Amino acid sequence: MDLRQLEYFLAVVEHGGLNRAARALHVAQPSLSQSVRKLEKDLGTELFHRVGRGLVLAPAGNELIGRARAILREVEAARIAVRDVSAVRGGTIEIAAQSDLSADPLSVWVAKFRADHPAVRFRIEEREDAGDVAALVRSGACELGVVSTPMPRSDLAGEVLVEQRLVLVCPPGTEDRWTSPVPFSALDGAAFVMGEKGTAARDFLERELRAHGAEPDVVVEVRQRGAVLPIVQAGGGVAVLPLRIAVEAMHHGVVVRELEPSLKRGIGLIHRPGSLTAASQTFLTHAKQRLAEWVEALERQVASGSTLIRAAEVTVAAMDRRVRELNLERSKDQ
Numbered sequence: 001m002d003l004r005q006l007e008y009f010l011a012v013v014e015h016g017g018l019n020r021a022a023r024a025l026h027v028a029q030p031s032l033s034q035s036v037r038k039l040e041k042d043l044g045t046e047l048f049h050r051v052g053r054g055l056v057l058a059p060a061g062n063e064l065i066g067r068a069r070a071i072l073r074e075v076e077a078a079r080i081a082v083r084d085v086s087a088v089r090g091g092t093i094e095i096a097a098q099s100d101l102s103a104d105p106l107s108v109w110v111a112k113f114r115a116d117h118p119a120v121r122f123r124i125e126e127r128e129d130a131g132d133v134a135a136l137v138r139s140g141a142c143e144l145g146v147v148s149t150p151m152p153r154s155d156l157a158g159e160v161l162v163e164q165r166l167v168l169v170c171p172p173g174t175e176d177r178w179t180s181p182v183p184f185s186a187l188d189g190a191a192f193v194m195g196e197k198g199t200a201a202r203d204f205l206e207r208e209l210r211a212h213g214a215e216p217d218v219v220v221e222v223r224q225r226g227a228v229l230p231i232v233q234a235g236g237g238v239a240v241l242p243l244r245i246a247v248e249a250m251h252h253g254v255v256v257r258e259l260e261p262s263l264k265r266g267i268g269l270i271h272r273p274g275s276l277t278a279a280s281q282t283f284l285t286h287a288k289q290r291l292a293e294w295v296e297a298l299e300r301q302v303a304s305g306s307t308l309i310r311a312a313e314v315t316v317a318a319m320d321r322r323v324r325e326l327n328l329e330r331s332k333d334q
Contacts, residue, residue, distance in 0.1 A: 001039060001042045001043065003071075003072065003075060004035065005035050005036070005038060005039040005042075006039070006068040006071060006072060007025075007072065008021070008025070008027075008032055008035045008036060008039075009036060009039055009047065009061075009064065009068060010065070010068055010069065010072070011024060011025050011032075012032070012036060012048070012055065013057065013061070013065060017054060017055060018032055018033055018036075018055065036048070043060070043064075045058075045060045046058045046060065046061075047060055047061035047064060048061055065141065066136075066139035066140045066141035067139070067140055069094070069140055069141060070139075070140025070141075071140075073094075073140070073143060073277055076091060076277060077275065077276075077277040077278065091120060091121070091277065091278075091279045092120070092121040092122065092123055092279075093120060093121070093122050093123075093143065093144065093277075093279050093280050093283055094122075094123045094124075094125070094141070094142040094143050094144070095110075095122065095123070095124050095125070095142055095143070095144045095145070095146060096124075096125045096126075096127060096132075096133040096136040096137055096141070096142040096144070096145045096146070097124060097125070097126060097127075097133060097145065097146035097147075098126070098127060098128065098129070098130060098133055098146065098147055098148060098200055098201070099126040099127065099128055099195075099199070099201075099225055100195065100199075100200070100201040100225055101146050101147070101148065101267060102124060102126050102146075103225060103226070103242075103245065104164075104242040104244050104245050105162070105164065105242075105244070105267065105287075105291075106124070106146050108244070108290070109283070109286070109287040109290060110122050110124070112286070112290050113282075113283050113286045113287070115323070115326065115327075116286065117279075117282070120279050120283075123142075125141070125142055128196075128198075128199045128200060129199075129200055130147040130148065130151070130152050130200060131152055133145040133146070133147050133152075133270070134147070134152040134154055134156055134270060137156060137270055137271060137272060138154065138155070138156060138272065140272070143271060143272075143276065143277065143280050144269060144270070144271050144276075144280055144283075144284075145158075145269065145270040145271065146267065146268075146269055147267070147268055147269075147270060148164075148200060148201075148204065148265050148266065148267055148268075149265060149266030149267070149268060151268050151270065152270065155273070156270045156271065156272060156273070157270065157271055157272070157273045158268050158269060158270035158271070159268055159269060160266045160267070160268040161267055161268055161269055161287065161288065161291060162266070162267050162291050162295070163264040163265070163266055163267075164242055164243070164264060164265050164266075164267050165242070165243040165262065165263070165264055165308070166205075166240050166241065166242060166243065166259070166263040166264065166265065167240070167241065167242075167243050167246045167256055167257060167258055167259060167263075167308075167309070168182050168187075168238060168239075168240055168256070168257045168258075168259055169229070169232050169238065169239050169240070169241050169246045169249060169254050169255070169256055170232065170238045170254065170255040170256075170257065171232055171233065171234070171235040171236075171237075171238070171254065171255070172233065172235075172252075172253035172254055172255065173253075173255075174255050175255050178255060178257045179257075180257050180258060180307070180309075181257060181258035181259055181260040181262075182257045182258070182259055182260065183259075183260045184209065184212035184213065184214045184259065184260070184261070185212070185213060185214060186214075187209060187214040187216065187238075188213065188214040188215055189215065189216075189217050190214075190216060190217060190237075190238055191217050191219040191236075191237040191238065192216040192217060192218050192219065192220075192237050192238055192239060193218075193219070193220040193222065193228050193231045193232055193236055193237040193238070193239045194206075194216070194218050194220070194221060194222075194228070194239065195221070195222060195223070195225060195228070196221060196222070196223055197221065201225075204265060205240055208263060212261075219236070219237050220236050220237055228241070229241065229245070229249055229254075232254060233249070233252055233253070233254055240259075240263065243308070243309075243312050244312065244316060246309075247309065247312040247313050247316050248316060250313065256309050257309070258307070258308055258309060269284065269287075294315065294319075297311075297315040297318070297319075298311045298312060298315055301314055301315060
């Protein structure tokens with residue numbers, strides 16, 4: 001078994017067949033097929049079932065995917081470290097994240113990192129449960145994992161990066177219905193839009209509400225997280241969402257209120273023990289810098305007398321302006 005065989009194996013998996021993989025790799029299809037068969041012979045088992053003229057992953061092949069990716073990442077990490085430790089010239093960062101964290105904060109981290117490192121690609125896997133995220137990281141299928149606290153107890157390394165502020169989002173025109181801030185007691189019996197029962201985000205929110213004496217009336221249960229905000233906007237109920245997402249939705253007329261007491265949850269990053277690839281280490285450093293900028297900007301606005309909601313609104317607007325300006329400058333240089 002050699003590295004090229006693993007690369008060819010993964011190409012067949014990712015491109016869905018020998019012909020497409022051969023075209024992507026710029027190699028002859030017979031050579032690619034021979035390499036896959038040689039790998040199967042070396043391992044003593046079929047990695048694919050031959051069905052007609054196509055290939056279907058066998059159980060052994062499915063088991064090999066994560067391990068093959070982990071091996072190739074380790075080799076790439078060594079290659080980059082020898083060549084240039086500080087340079088991030090390309091590669092792919094593979095991240096597993098709880099579904100409700102992929103929109104915020106992960107999407108922001110990825111977008112801002114790509115703006116500074118356009119040669120780097122990302123592959124993001126979403127899972128509902130932190131344990132499932134940890135399993136992807138542990139298997140080597142993904143290098144990094146983004147999870148809410150408490151962090152999974154395992155053999156993985158990890159650190160809490162930020163406390164995410166959560167706020168109440170209400171339909172347009174309900175300003176007089178909801179005081180600011182909204183006490184948890186006022187949410188007893190309120191019509192809520194939530195994700196599916198049994199998911200980490202749903203369990204966390206219901207647990208916090210009940211801990212403060214409020215029993216939510218879940219009138220809409222939705223599988224797709226992205227559907228929560230449009231349902232609230234159309235008057236379907238209220239929801240609890242991350243501060244940044246809530247503030248951005250204010251442009252569409254939704255009413256955003258702080259909660260009393262404030263509601264927070266920790267967000268952390270996990271990875272296997274040992275060194276990260278250069279791209280992932282740079283991404284982690286970059287994410288921490290962006291978080292520090294966000295927290296500092298909020299604190300500065302609040303210290304000047306702004307409410308948290310107003311502080312976030314001003315901060316998001318300033319960051320959006322900076323993104324537009326940077327994109328305009330880059331487009332002129334191209």
